[in-house]
Amino acid sequence: MAIYEININSKSYKVDVEPSMPLLWVIRDFVGLTGTKFGCGIAQCGACTVHLDGTPIRSCSFPVSAVGAKQITTIEGVSANVDHAIQKAWIELQVPQCGYCQSGQIMSAVALLKAKPKPTDADIDIAMQGNLCRCGTYQRIRSAIHRAAELI
């Protein structure tokens, strides 16, 4: 066990955990932020996507010991009032079905728009293919990313 001071959504948390524990379980079970989801545990589904200094990572496959002083952003930190352009577009186009994958989808989409404010379909394909959706919301995600690009 070791004590880590990690920064999530601009707040500092102290946790006493195994160094090999994936960041996902630290966020969910120790910090208590449950918007970040567990789907596969092997970086295949993207449900656990968070940002590490703005870059999307799969927190299920990222040990807490590797976080260091970097800033973590989870779905709860995207906006205070569900009003990021991606979230607004998601609501306007009613993207989620069960919603379970959507925290991860939104984290990937937010990072995409930051890097490419006017993404092409090919850009979207690349950015989003690591996020599985069993409900099959892909076509709405594509439309919503284009819509969000207009809203920004």
Add this chain to the structure above:
Amino acid sequence: MEKTASNINRRNFIKLSGITGAGLMIGLSLKGNNGVGQVANLSGELPAFNLTPFVIIEKSGTITIFNTSPEIGQGVFQSIPALIAEELEVSLDQVTIKQTGGEKQFGPMQFAGGSMSVRSNYTNLRKVGASAKEMLLTAASQQWNVPVTECRAEGGKILHSSGKSAGYGELVEAASKLEVPKSPKLKDPADFKLLGKNILRPDIPLKCSGKAIFGIDIAVPNMVYASVAHCPVFGSKLVSFDDAAAKKVKGVTRVETCERIIGKYKYPAVAVIADNYWAALQGRKALVIKWDHQGNETFNSKTYEQGLRNLSKKEGVVAHNQGDFDTTYKAAPLKLEAFYETPVVSHSPIEPMNCVASWMEGSKLEIWASTQVPGDIVDSFSKAYNVPDGNLKVNVLFNGGGFGRRLYNDYIHEAVQLTKKIGQPVKLIWTREDDTQNGPFRPMTFSAMKGALSADGKAIAFQHKVIAPSLDASEKENYDPNKPDGTMTEGISEQKYEIANMKNLYVYADSHIPYVAWRAVTSTTLAFAHECFIDEMAVKAKKDPMDFRLGMLTKESDTKNVLQKLKEVSNWDKPLPAGWGKGVAQYEFFAGLGGYVVMVSKKGTGVKIEKIYAVIDLGTVVNPDTVKAQVEGAAVMALTAAIKSGITFDKGQTVQTNYHNNQLVRFNEMPPVDVHILANGGSTIKGAGEPGLPPFAPALCNAIFAATGKRIRRLPFDINKV
């Protein structure tokens, strides 16, 4: 399903729903009405009631609507409350929606399955809203001493033509003393504000901000975490286990056995319990378990599938017989036969199976879960664990996908047994590997098809023989393989094609794998054989596949309407670019009716899907946008089942383990789906969640035949190499 009701007295109910003071509670009395709800009032001083309270209006003005259908992604969190809100003249932002948890007073319809939610509630719930509104109107007219015809309800208020108005909360006390209208007047659909409209779903902002609470997000005080090891070889017995190393893992507190119960199957399991989930997982890895495989370790898909092919020579049990198939087929001038095969597949919702259960002193049990069947949990768990009536509480959270998987309570059994053993709340989470390897799964079906045509190319005889393990046999110990089994011949005798001579059959194949319903159930595999073979008949008849189908539909039917709509929206008759092909398929079954036209183009050694047109027939639609989403998603799920690996067995166990080798269609692989809804009224309402699945694979494979001349008769296939 039979309706049941129990006696609830008013005090109990008020306590249960947490309200204080007089209010108006309107629900359905289910007693002696043959399952048809009678609107009733629970607000008066009546001692006992048989009632399903669906709406409560409190003096404060707070309005609570109870939703009995678990939200699994299908949008019932909006569509069910909207049925009441529409007639009550309130918007959904004016009400609190509460999910029911199998409580007896909410009746027997507390489940999500069979695409049933909206259609089974459509009239009853509107009556509930309409009755409450009429009582509020009457109360206002009496208070103001004006004719009720001069009053109207709007936005949670009763308004008088003079400009006077009163909120519902101000009127409930008086309203609650009135008689419930015997036959409340329902609104003219032309005046609907919510129903039939694309109303935003109230759960969506929660699902865009991480605030939606799924089963896996629940934490209760003093809770421990559990990870459960099952034997990868189906049907093994537990011999012994060594937990010394597991217990050395920091955080691990206990190791206990439990039993996974699913259908008729009972599987032994060993659970590692720890003060955090990661520790439980590490402890589980350190377990050394000895299993007795009982001969099941040689089971494999290849041999089993060959067995199915051999079984196809059996006559089987007759599922449906009309005209004289045998004689007509024998004498027919044109005939054909084909054999179709489909795979076992997994449900794989992204939220893994999980449950929090808490056993408390005095035989009290509380369960928190993502589940499709709270009503069933209350019924069956009270019995299985001797929990007295009223001592079992189930909390239904948002389900991170259902697809039929959460109709089964195996993971809930495990959590309940563990909390009972250790006397502490337990949070059990299956890993993705647990989910992929243990199933339950959708069974494969193999189909032996025969068809005959007259000399001028008219279909005169048809046979669909299903060879498969049985869903029913997976449930029941005393399954009789000599009786017809509707679970395995679903829909094959209900298609509207007018073919005079038809004999459909089922050959039962024994199995020891837990097979269960998957979204759209057996229709998802049978439709593939059925509608591809209809295509083969069209080719043999040298007819256009759309015209061939319509030619067998001389009478008016919803199927005919669906095909005509598909023809129109896909521009069926318009020539396609070189290298393209188009295919059509439809399927009608218990859940409803849908159809597709798919267009593909040749691309290298494979094909590319160019266009997907879908038509779903509902009769009446509550939220068109939600229905469209259901069909869009169904197409993705159907494409996965058609072109991804599916589930195979070797050495007694599932070969696939996680999403890397049990792949789902990804973002970049899915073309858009153009969905059209038929809602032309009529007496029946059809379902929305499932009908988008069955006809997809046959439409795709028929298109591939049109483009390449290659007839695909086995799923899955490689779309990059056909």
